[in-house]
Amino acid sequence: MDGTKGEVAGPLQREGIDSGDEFIVFLPDGDGSPGLPARTRVRICVGQGTACPREAYATVYVGRCGGAAGIGVSESLWHALAPRAGEWAMVKRTPPPASMAWVRATMLGHALPAEAMREVVGDIAARRYSPIETAAFVAASAHGNLASREVAALTHALIESGFRLAWPGRHAIDKHCIGGLPGNRTTPIVVAIAASLGVTMPKASSRAITSAAGTADVMETMAPVVMDAARMRRVVEQENGCVVWSGGLGFAPADDRLVRAQRELDVNAPAHIVASVLAKKVACGASSVLIDIPVGPTAKVRTREEAEVLVDLFAQVADDVGLAVRTLVTDGTHPVGCGIGPALEARDVLAVLHGDAEAPADLRERSVQVAAAVLMLSGRYTSEIAAREAADHALTSGMARARFEGICLAQGGMREPPRARCVQVVHATSNALVRGFDCRMLARLARLAGAPEFPEAGVRLRVRPGDRVEPGQPLLELHGPSMGSIESAAGYAAVQSDLVRLDHKEGAVA
Amino acid sequence: MDGTKGEVAGPLQREGIDSGDEFIVFLPDGDGSPGLPARTRVRICVGQGTACPREAYATVYVGRCGGAAGIGVSESLWHALAPRAGEWAMVKRTPPPASMAWVRATMLGHALPAEAMREVVGDIAARRYSPIETAAFVAASAHGNLASREVAALTHALIESGFRLAWPGRHAIDKHCIGGLPGNRTTPIVVAIAASLGVTMPKASSRAITSAAGTADVMETMAPVVMDAARMRRVVEQENGCVVWSGGLGFAPADDRLVRAQRELDVNAPAHIVASVLAKKVACGASSVLIDIPVGPTAKVRTREEAEVLVDLFAQVADDVGLAVRTLVTDGTHPVGCGIGPALEARDVLAVLHGDAEAPADLRERSVQVAAAVLMLSGRYTSEIAAREAADHALTSGMARARFEGICLAQGGMREPPRARCVQVVHATSNALVRGFDCRMLARLARLAGAPEFPEAGVRLRVRPGDRVEPGQPLLELHGPSMGSIESAAGYAAVQSDLVRLDHKEGAVA
Structure with missing residues (x-):
């Protein structure tokens, strides 16, 4: 342990404490304390030489298990730093990221220029913000008066913070549902219909955050969904579509941080919904996107007025980021289908694809409605009626079912959703x-x-x-x-x- | 260890980790894990019976030193719960405080009714908010457009969250300096002048937060400042004034939480400054208050425009909470006096009180200016000139010096400021x-x-x-x-x- 004021170096050790998402550095107390009190923000560096090959920003707690010397780190930080055996770490007090000045400006009601938004989002993506700094940005930028220009700037910044797919020679279409409606699992059906009709849908879906199942959770009961972008590309090139987990693809890493903070604060601001959804669609390489907004007293969007705010903001921001967007405001009064939970929803999906007699009629109808809108976005259909008929026929003919099985095989093999004990x-x-x-x-x-x-x-x-x-x-x-x-x-x-x-x-x- | 889903009971143990201000509960991992993942918010109860005599809200980390069973707590939480030897604790998952719905409304730009502000501040005072929830409230309520009515509601709520002094039969006057000007230590001199002229100034001051010294730090190099309200009352009844540390008095506990969050975010919104200052003045029993706002390029308030925003907001909110307020916008271009730091500033104060030849003229002049404004607020002087002459005379005659020594003795004894090695x-x-x-x-x-x-x-x-x-x-x-x-x-x-x-x-x- 070698410490001068505000910095310390020592062997890196795993403290064995799971602090969740927050990176914590545990420093020795008493005589070994290097003048870095609890809750100081620090930069921790691991690796050879002065270049600091692996670094992270973390919060100091003082005290080590059994009075150990050395530098202890929480589980998440240990995995992020991926140290080799016996490696040393350098811990140094760090001021708040300079971009926090922009967050303060937002708090005080000033509009942020695009460049400022890029700096903030870049620092959030690099995890330089503490949890309270991220929460402050979420709280300050949730404000209802955030101009659509700023939401567009946030969207651009989120896109630039991560990896971005492209589909040369294809017109890729994506869909998104604002959610809150249990069992509304149209995505696998819509992708199967569209792909079977030659429309490209490279779908990257999330897991559940606060709901009982995300599309990735449901799909995973029928086929593997965890893959990298190269594998995803092969599936789409072969089948015109896929349903994979977005978490493995490195899209918009800053968005992950913001979504966590939004979840911890239980806040869903229109500005954040629109920026987050559209950024991921652009990152996924979509040219057009369909947004399904179910409205109901116990859905995520409760009133027509809330839906209209979203519809307008989606239109303005999509235009700014170069996406064609269509919004469908749908009835969100009742749950859809019979199952709520990954495997139970998968059974409803399969029943619709198979044309089973007991397949939920509401799930089939919503899927056809959304698929028809996707087909219209493709530009291959000249009327809603023709698009609807094509979608319906893809189901009745078994084309969609066959395509879904092809997608599952291409993703690594189809499997039977598990049954509860x-x-x-x-x-x-x-x-x-x-x-x-x-x-x-x-x-x-x-x-x-x-x-x-x-x-x-x-x-x-x-x-x-x-x-x-x-x-x-x-x-x-x-x-x-x-x-x-x-x-x-x-x-x-x-x-x-x-x-x-x-x-x-x-x-x-x- | 006895756990069902979402709750667990076990012997309370000190984990030996200083997490600063944040309350952390360390739960066993592996087989002993009670289904409370890291970062879950919990309520922890200690004491006999179902009434939960001592409780706190905390954040879960998973993992105990050496794989211990039982419930570990951070240092701050250990002291807050003050457990007896061998006591058990019950830890239970808790939803966010209901008042967070109001914080979300603020984030989205809605104005809060007074009752909502009371609920939020009450929960913050009781430490039911997590650090990110408190930060979210600070970020959302910093907004420049917060109506003065809401700032007044916040001020009322802060006052009601804590203890409040009254001075029957006296017209108590307080002063506050917005700060940022090193060495501007007028308070002990102003209190001595006013008290020597029969004007009551029960002054409760803070310690340094980000500066080199708070008034309480400076005063403490000359006399004890840590005392309860009863002792403070005796000093004031005997000497007409005091300069004590506000932290011992239980004023506006929610304000302490908010100030910490503001410091961590490095944000100083007019709404927070005004609410925090006026709440503490009302809690201290003042009827009138003088606010000194130094303006300078490197002071806390940098421009005349910023100062004017504060002047207006102070006037509106003071009116709402029933305080007479006067604001002095002063020159904040240069530091005041020679010393910067508790003892060095105390020497400047003593030099002015003693009328030493080398006493800093600027500190003396500012003190006379502020004291004259305080005397005007007392209603005992009919002209600024008369008030100024009285203040000046209190210094030259030695009356202020004698009164200062009396105050120091009443607070527990006068002492010599220490000298650096x-x-x-x-x-x-x-x-x-x-x-x-x-x-x-x-x-x-x-x-x-x-x-x-x-x-x-x-x-x-x-x-x-x-x-x-x-x-x-x-x-x-x-x-x-x-x-x-x-x-x-x-x-x-x-x-x-x-x-x-x-x-x-x-x-x-x-």
Whole structure:
């Protein structure tokens, strides 16, 4: 240990503490303390020579397990630095990134020039911001009055912070759903329809953040989704489409940081939604993009007015970044399909592709609607009616199913979605009319059952809005990996009377 | 260890890690992990029975030193929970405080009603907010467009979050300087003048945050300043005034949290300055308050325009909270007095009170100016000229000095400011005219020398703006506890050419 004021060098050691996403350096206390008090921001360097080949920005905590000397690091920082055995690290106090001056300007209500946005996003992508600095940027830039010009600048900056795909000779089309509607898993079906009709859809999807399943989680129960850009390219060149996990592709790394902060603050500002979605679409090489915005009282977007704000902002920013965009404001009142959770949703997807008699009609209808809009964006169809008919025919003819199987094989092999070991049915206790479901509570219920961590877990709806039920009739099924998770979910279902909205008066009349 | 999903109980143990201000709970990993991943926010309860007599909100890290079972806590959390030997703790996942919905509304640009501000500030005072949640509130509420009505609501909420003094039968007057001007230590002199003239000034001051010395740090080199409200009251009843540390009095605890977040983000929004200052003045029982706003290119307030924003906001919010306020916009171009650092500034204060020949004239003049404004606020003087003459006379007659000694004795005894073991003189190297100093760099220099941690440390200026210097003539002295700190400061002084702005052309002409 060799320390002068504000810096210290020593052997790098794994402290064995998981601090999640935050990088922590544990320095010795007492006599070994190098004058770097707790919560000081530091730059930590590992590797030979003065060039500092591997570096990271971290927060100091003082105290080491068992009073060890040397420099301890949290698990995430250990993996980020990837040290070799016995390597030393240099830790040095660092001032806040210079671009924080722009964040302060944003806080005080000043508009940021494009260059400023690039500096901020570049520093966030390089993880030079502390968690509170990132949170401050999110809070300051969420402001409703952020000009569309600034949102466009943020979008450009996010794109430039990472890797970007191109599809020479192809007109690549992407789609995005604003979400919040359990079971609304149209993407695999839409990609299969479009690809089967010669339209290129290189789809990179996310995993669940706060929902019961992301498209990548659902797809992963049917085929591998973790691959690099080269492998993704081979799939698309062969099949016209793919459904892979975006996390492996290095798109817009700053966006990952911002999304984490937004999740921790539980804030979904239009500015962030639009910048994040469009940046990833551009990074993915899309020329055109369809945005599905379901509106419903328990969906992510609750009112027509909120949807209109998004529609306008998407249009303005897409124009600025050179994307053709179409927005579909759809009915988000009810969950879609029967399954909520990765494997349960995959079964709905497969049922629609197979044309099964019991396939959820609402999921099929939404998929055809979205696919038709995608086909229109391709420029190959001159009328909505023709596009709709083509999409419908791709399903009935089995072309979409065949293409989906081709995509799964190209991604590494098709597989059967897993089935849960434990299933418990929740029954109606009286005569009633089913009015609907609370979408947020359904997502929470599926997560309590174990989704998405356990892909087989989740909820299967046994009734639809408008159904009449009698005592003892199944309302829904809870699927989980253990009775513990099922009971945890069942306990929640028992006390949340709004989860399934039952009208007992109407039920009694029937 | 007994854990079900989302909660765990176990013996409370001190982890020996100083995480600064942030409360961290260290949970066992591996088989002992209770399903609370890193960065989960939890409520931790200690004490007998279900009432949870002592609780705190904390962040989970996973992993314990040596793989211990039980519940480890960071140093700050250990002290906050004050556990008895062998006590158990219950840790339970907790959702974000409900008032975060208001913070999100602020982020999106909505104005907050007073009741919302109370909820937010109450949760911050109770430390229910995580650091990033507090930072988000600071960032969102810094916005330049925050209405004065909202700043007033924030001020009221800060006042209500803590303890409040009252001075029945007295008209208590307070003063505050926006700061950023090294050596501008008028407070002890102003309090002595006012108190000697029968005007009540119960002054509670802060310690340094980013400067080289706070008024409490300076006063502490001459008398004890740490006391509770009862002791403070006795001093004021006996002497008409006091200069104590505000930290011991329990005023506006939420303000402490906000100030920390503002410091970490290095943001000083008018809304926060005004709310924080006025809340503490009301909590201190003042009826009238004088605000000194020095304006200078390297002071905290840099332009007349910034000062005017503050003047207006102070007037509007003071009116709302029932304070009479007067703002003095003063010249903040140059540092005041000779000393920068607790003891060095105390010597300047004593020199002015003693009427020493070498007492800094600028510090005396500013003190008389501020004292005269305080006397006007008391309503006992009908003209500025009369108030000024009274203030001046209090100094020349020795009345202020005698009163200051009385205050020091009442606070626990007067003492001699300490002298530094190591002093190094920085000399001019050529003929030059001294144009001025960079106030921010001077503060940094004094801190590098050891201030305010070492009260004897700091900088003593040996030249004034307008002086002509020759090679070898002293420019300033560095005072520190060790040659290490002196050298660190000297190294900084050697490379910061703007620290002392020297005009070599003018110097050569002379």
